Amino acid sequence: EAGVTQSPRYAVLQEGQAVSFWCDPISGHDTLYWYQQPRDQGPQLLVYFRDEAVIDNSQLPSDRFSAVRPKGTNSTLKIQSAKQGDTATYLCASSRRLGQNTLYFGAGTRLSVL
């Protein structure tokens, strides 16, 4: 089966610009996660979905970040007015069922905000 696909692979922005990241999970996986991984740190959960519903977005900076999964398949993470502190790799992962702990990760989008 195809893995988790993310695009773009890289993005370079000036502060204040907006950017969107796209994720296509493994077909049939109902749970989708977005993680932020700053350089030399472990991934930190931003938000996760079961189908189209947000399960937990408590760690998502709501003033500038938004995430949607309108049909319960692909997902988009958007940053409005990026800041230098947003520089990180953004990882998408999926799992077959909510609560199943085997996560499959995409290659990530590496964001640099200048």
Add this chain to the structure above:
Amino acid sequence: GQQVQQSPASLVLQEGENAELQCNFSTSLNSMQWFYQRPGGSLVSLFYNPSGTKHSGRLTSTTVIKERRSSLHISSSQTTDSGTYLCALNNNAGAKLTFGGGTRLTVRP
């Protein structure tokens, strides 16, 4: 404080040497996983190990719940083992994984 702490933060080995990576957690545990991440690459699951010892080739994972720790042992290291090793736990608070900061391993020829 941090729920999951990994040590050492970085490690350099000569090819053929063994490595012991540690993961300590401060919260209750439902499951523990170990992942491998090559520089610029995605995470690959190595072990799903909520308790006890599991083996996979040259890798061994041991989780001791009452001591709140998990370890990853790499025997006879190879240069291709270089990368970052991450542990992650699920603490019964839903389906999310909480990651440690990782151990960056470099194996020199």
